[in-house]
Amino acid sequence: MLELQGVSRLFGGLAALNTVNMTVNAGKVVGLIGPNGAGKTTLINCVSGLDHPTSGVIHFDGVEIQNKAPHQITALGLGRTYQNIRLFGDLTVLENVIIAQHQHGKANLLDSLFQSPRHRREFKQQVERAFELLKRFHLDSFSDSRAGGLPYGDQRRLEMARAVATAPRLILLDEPTAGMNPVETHEFGEQILKLRDDGLTLLVIEHDMALISQVCDEVYVLNFGEMIANGTVDAIKQNQDVIEAYLGRED
Amino acid sequence: MNLRTLFYVLSAIFLGFLIPYLIATYLFNKEVLSPEQQLANAMWRGSIYSLFALGYALIFSILGLLNLAHSSVFMWGGYIGLMSVLKLDMPIWVAMPVGMIGGGLVAVSVDVIAFMPLRRRNAPRISQLISSIGASVILLSLATLIFSSTPKRFPQDSIDALPGTADKPLTWLLDNANVRITPIQIAIFVIPIVLMFLLEYMVNSLKIGKAMRVVAFNQRIARLLSINVGNIFAFTFFLSGVLAGAAGVLQGLAFNSMTPYMGATVALKGLTVIVLGGLGNIRGAVVGGFLVANIEIMSIALGYGWLSDAVVFSSLFLILLVRPQGLLGESGKMRA
Amino acid sequence: MDAVFDFLAPVGLNETNFQFMLIAAILGCSIYVTLYGGMFSLANAGFMAIGTYVSVVLTQRYDWPFVPAIIAGMVAGGLIAIIVGLPVLRLSDIYLAIATIGFGEVVVVLIRNFDRIYEEIFDKKIEITGGGKGIKNIPVTTDTLHLIIFLLIVVYFLYRMQHSRFGRALAAIRQDETVAANLGINVVYYKNVAFIIGAMIAAGAGGLSGHLNRVIEPDDYDFDRAVDILTYAVLGGTTFFIGPVVGGMVLRYLPELLRRLKVLSFVGSIVGRDLTNEQAAVDGIINGIVLILFIVYLPGGLADPQLWKSLYRRLRPNNTQKGAP
Numbered sequence: 001m002l003e004l005q006g007v008s009r010l011f012g013g014l015a016a017l018n019t020v021n022m023t024v025n026a027g028k029v030v031g032l033i034g035p036n037g038a039g040k041t042t043l044i045n046c047v048s049g050l051d052h053p054t055s056g057v058i059h060f061d062g063v064e065i066q067n068k069a070p071h072q073i074t075a076l077g078l079g080r081t082y083q084n085i086r087l088f089g090d091l092t093v094l095e096n097v098i099i100a101q102h103q104h105g106k107a108n109l110l111d112s113l114f115q116s117p118r119h120r121r122e123f124k125q126q127v128e129r130a131f132e133l134l135k136r137f138h139l140d141s142f143s144d145s146r147a148g149g150l151p152y153g154d155q156r157r158l159e160m161a162r163a164v165a166t167a168p169r170l171i172l173l174d175e176p177t178a179g180m181n182p183v184e185t186h187e188f189g190e191q192i193l194k195l196r197d198d199g200l201t202l203l204v205i206e207h208d209m210a211l212i213s214q215v216c217d218e219v220y221v222l223n224f225g226e227m228i229a230n231g232t233v234d235a236i237k238q239n240q241d242v243i244e245a246y247l248g249r250e251d
Numbered sequence: 252m253n254l255r256t257l258f259y260v261l262s263a264i265f266l267g268f269l270i271p272y273l274i275a276t277y278l279f280n281k282e283v284l285s286p287e288q289q290l291a292n293a294m295w296r297g298s299i300y301s302l303f304a305l306g307y308a309l310i311f312s313i314l315g316l317l318n319l320a321h322s323s324v325f326m327w328g329g330y331i332g333l334m335s336v337l338k339l340d341m342p343i344w345v346a347m348p349v350g351m352i353g354g355g356l357v358a359v360s361v362d363v364i365a366f367m368p369l370r371r372r373n374a375p376r377i378s379q380l381i382s383s384i385g386a387s388v389i390l391l392s393l394a395t396l397i398f399s400s401t402p403k404r405f406p407q408d409s410i411d412a413l414p415g416t417a418d419k420p421l422t423w424l425l426d427n428a429n430v431r432i433t434p435i436q437i438a439i440f441v442i443p444i445v446l447m448f449l450l451e452y453m454v455n456s457l458k459i460g461k462a463m464r465v466v467a468f469n470q471r472i473a474r475l476l477s478i479n480v481g482n483i484f485a486f487t488f489f490l491s492g493v494l495a496g497a498a499g500v501l502q503g504l505a506f507n508s509m510t511p512y513m514g515a516t517v518a519l520k521g522l523t524v525i526v527l528g529g530l531g532n533i534r535g536a537v538v539g540g541f542l543v544a545n546i547e548i549m550s551i552a553l554g555y556g557w558l559s560d561a562v563v564f565s566s567l568f569l570i571l572l573v574r575p576q577g578l579l580g581e582s583g584k585m586r587a
Numbered sequence: 588m589d590a591v592f593d594f595l596a597p598v599g600l601n602e603t604n605f606q607f608m609l610i611a612a613i614l615g616c617s618i619y620v621t622l623y624g625g626m627f628s629l630a631n632a633g634f635m636a637i638g639t640y641v642s643v644v645l646t647q648r649y650d651w652p653f654v655p656a657i658i659a660g661m662v663a664g665g666l667i668a669i670i671v672g673l674p675v676l677r678l679s680d681i682y683l684a685i686a687t688i689g690f691g692e693v694v695v696v697l698i699r700n701f702d703r704i705y706e707e708i709f710d711k712k713i714e715i716t717g718g719g720k721g722i723k724n725i726p727v728t729t730d731t732l733h734l735i736i737f738l739l740i741v742v743y744f745l746y747r748m749q750h751s752r753f754g755r756a757l758a759a760i761r762q763d764e765t766v767a768a769n770l771g772i773n774v775v776y777y778k779n780v781a782f783i784i785g786a787m788i789a790a791g792a793g794g795l796s797g798h799l800n801r802v803i804e805p806d807d808y809d810f811d812r813a814v815d816i817l818t819y820a821v822l823g824g825t826t827f828f829i830g831p832v833v834g835g836m837v838l839r840y841l842p843e844l845l846r847r848l849k850v851l852s853f854v855g856s857i858v859g860r861d862l863t864n865e866q867a868a869v870d871g872i873i874n875g876i877v878l879i880l881f882i883v884y885l886p887g888g889l890a891d892p893q894l895w896k897s898l899y900r901r902l903r904p905n906n907t908q909k910g911a912p
């Protein structure tokens with residue numbers, strides 16, 4: 001479903017990504033781990049169109065996307081969350097989720113000026129869908145609150161709901177449980193599995209190995225911009241290179 | 252002393268002059284009347300623009316603010332210098348520093364009134380820009396109330412006190428060339444360049460300059476390093492006011508006529524200057540000043556003075572589209 | 588109508604003042620559209636100038652009827668916005684502000700020198716914009732009803748925009764452009780459309796005001812005008828559609844009110860100086876103070892719903908019952 005071939009991203013002299021190859025198969029939850037500064041965020045920025053690789057090719061469902069604009073990639077069916085939460089803080093929780101359905105709407109300015117049936121129908125559908133998602137992520141009771149005023153864990157879940165609202169087939173999650181306690185994290189893992197059961201594919205960046213073990217079918221390990229290993233969670237845990245990358249080489 | 256800076260300034264003066272001059276003479280066959288005189292004019296006029304723009308650029312680079320009250324500070328500095336001569340009978344070389352310090356104090360009060368309350372609230376930059384406009388309007392209106400809007404001038408004897416005067420051009424300087432250069436104009440040309448080097452030295456080498464650079468980089472980190480950010484703000488505003496005050500006094504001397512509206516004419520040109528040089532780039536402010544002056548002087552010399560504003564503001568507009576980091580700016584350093 | 592203004596005359600509200608207040612409200616709306624999308628554009632004085640000059644030149648020199656001329660002015664503003672918007676809107680924040688200030692100045696300079704440039708190029712004398720002196724003796728064609736209708740259309744548009752797909756996209760762009768793009772919003776497209784709509788509204792306000800003043804001069808549309816337009820919207824509020832209307836009306840009315848209230852002689856008596864000839868200066872000081880006070884203490888603007896809600900809650904007699912949330 002997602003395929004990176006020889007993707008590099010240079011910042012001046014620093015290679016945040018160095019000829020990275022990676023494949024994410026449909027219907028799977030794939031983990032992406034690595035020490036701080038390994039290039040994980042850079043990788044999903046390149047996939048989602050916020051950044052572009054210096055060289056290399058990225059295919060999403062057979063379409064080359066490395067030079068496309070973010071909204072075009074989203075239209076192909078890709079959603080994401082951010083490492084540091086980026087909600088529309090001054091808008092309401094409901095508005096956040098409605099905005100995410102933008103590309104599924106067709107109502108133009110004239111429709112809303114004249115309150116055409118299309119405008120009304122579409123808006124009603126979007127609100128219904130938004131409430132469905134809010135319920136799913138246990139946020140429906142806050143629908144009219146300012147998104148920026150929510151507690152931290154709720155903000156993380158809202159960001160997830162918003163990403164799902166774009167109706168993606170692949171979701172990229174950048175450290176989605178950072179700042180959550182173990183109970184919340186586990187619950188979030190359940191949500192991820194439920195999404196997979198609904199047919200979505202997920203790429204999860206995480207530092208929390210418990211979550212990785214809970215949800216991932218396969219794990220990729222990035223270190224200093226290089227993909228040093230991939231395999232099942234158990235295989236990765238045994239991998240000597242990975243242990244060195246995290247703990248440093250013992251001489 | 253930084254040779255690279257000197258190199259940039261000199262090339263701005265001479266290339267800024269030479270290129271349009273060559274284009275006009277050889278491409279369009281237009282005669283430029285007494286080019287030496289035009290160059291001299293561009294030098295002192297560019298100096299005033301540079302000096303004015305230095306303060307603008309300083310505040311933008313250190314504090315990330317666009318202070319649209321800067322032109323009013325400039326005007327107040329000029330008037331304080333003028334009033335020191337007119338009312339307190341100070342000689343001009345005393346009145347000039349007085350005008351500079353006065354400008355500095357006015358600038359600090361702009362910070363206190365217009366920026367400080369917003370800073371506390373972390374208000375968006377658009378609010379800060381608008382409140383600086385408010386401060387500018389207040390300063391301008393106060394000046395018309397206090398000084399009245401009729402033009403005022405420095406008394407002739409305060410200028411005559413200097414060696415060589417406007418009536419006795421310094422023929423000893425350029426004997427056979429038909430150039431009129433007054434000592435005031437030489438001072439106007441030299442003072443800004445000296446001030447610019449002092450400023451660059453201070454920002455790069457002195458302790459307070461380093462603190463300013465930390466504030467410019469990240470105010471939170473500055474606080475962690477127990478730098479008093481409020482003091483740095485006040486000091487930066489004071490410096491910018493000093494520079495604007497010097498420019499104001501020099502402008503008053505150069506044109507020998509002052510009205511409270513003298514700021515309005517340089518305000519937007521100053522903006523062009525700092526954009527040309529790269530917003531917040533101190534060296535760029537000086538370079539930009541000479542470029543804009545050259546554009547103006549050349550269009551006047553070619554008989555298109557009425558188009559000079561069009562050229563100046565088109566270049567402001569175009570440079571932002573083509574090279575938003577300015578002629579001297581590095582693309583990565585752009586503050587957005 | 589006359590009876591109403593007779594009644595309001597003591598507070599300085601005659602029909603002429605009211606017309607200027609309506610123009611100010613429309614101009615406030617014009618910049619509201621771009622601010623709503625987070626674009627800090629100061630180009631609207633320039634678009635107003637374009638609308639004014641195109642429509643006045645058409646009615647005065649080419650005998651066009653009034654309404655088509657106004658519409659032509661709006662179309663001209665919109666077309667230039669298409670050309671200018673694409674490159675300029677790649678800039679953000681202060682860079683956008685400065686570039687649009689530059690645009691406004693270029694428009695003014697070109698209008699001032701239009702005839703001369705034409706003569707220089709085609710070697711033929713013409714009189715289109717009338718240079719720095721502008722165009723004089725324009726018959727007054729705009730009446731209050733025109734202005735009210737135009738304002739109502741614009742306000743209705745803003746009201747609907749707020750709850751439309753278009754408006755939500757702009758709000759998202761204002762809050763976080765990057766995230767908006769990642770949610771599937773074509774940021775460049777929406778920014779440009781908002782810019783064009785704002786330009787057309789400003790051009791319309793220009794056309795209407797051009798047929799109200801008898802005289803138009805290029806200097807009426809310089810940087811000061813751009814600042815005025817910005818303050819209308821910011822003082823009224825930039826996230827609620829009534830904001831720019833309230834802001835424009837109040838700000839335009841304030842000097843009249845001050846004049847009526849004899850603020851001048853009052854302040855004069857305090858400072859012990861006759862200020863009756865210093866109207867402009869005192870107006871300026873008060874305007875400046877009002878501007879700063881508003882920006883500092885009412886960041887959401889005068890028409891901020893939150894402000895009035897909390898005010899209402901505080902002023903309600905039995906406000907103890909509600910308790911803390």
Ligand SMILES: Nc1ncnc2c1ncn2[C@@H]1O[C@H](COP(=O)(O)OP(=O)(O)OP(=O)(O)O)[C@@H](O)[C@H]1O
Binds near residue numbers: 041
């Ligand atoms: N815009 C940029 N300019 C320059 N260097 C950058 C930029 N973005 C990232 N980097 C560098 O690229 C490297 C990889 O950064 P990245 O944010 O992708 O790491 P990460 O794996 O997400 O780390 P973390 O676990 O801390 O989130 C880091 O060394 C970082 O400093």
Ligand SMILES: [Mg+2]
Binds near residue numbers: 040041083
């Ligand atoms: Mg990261």
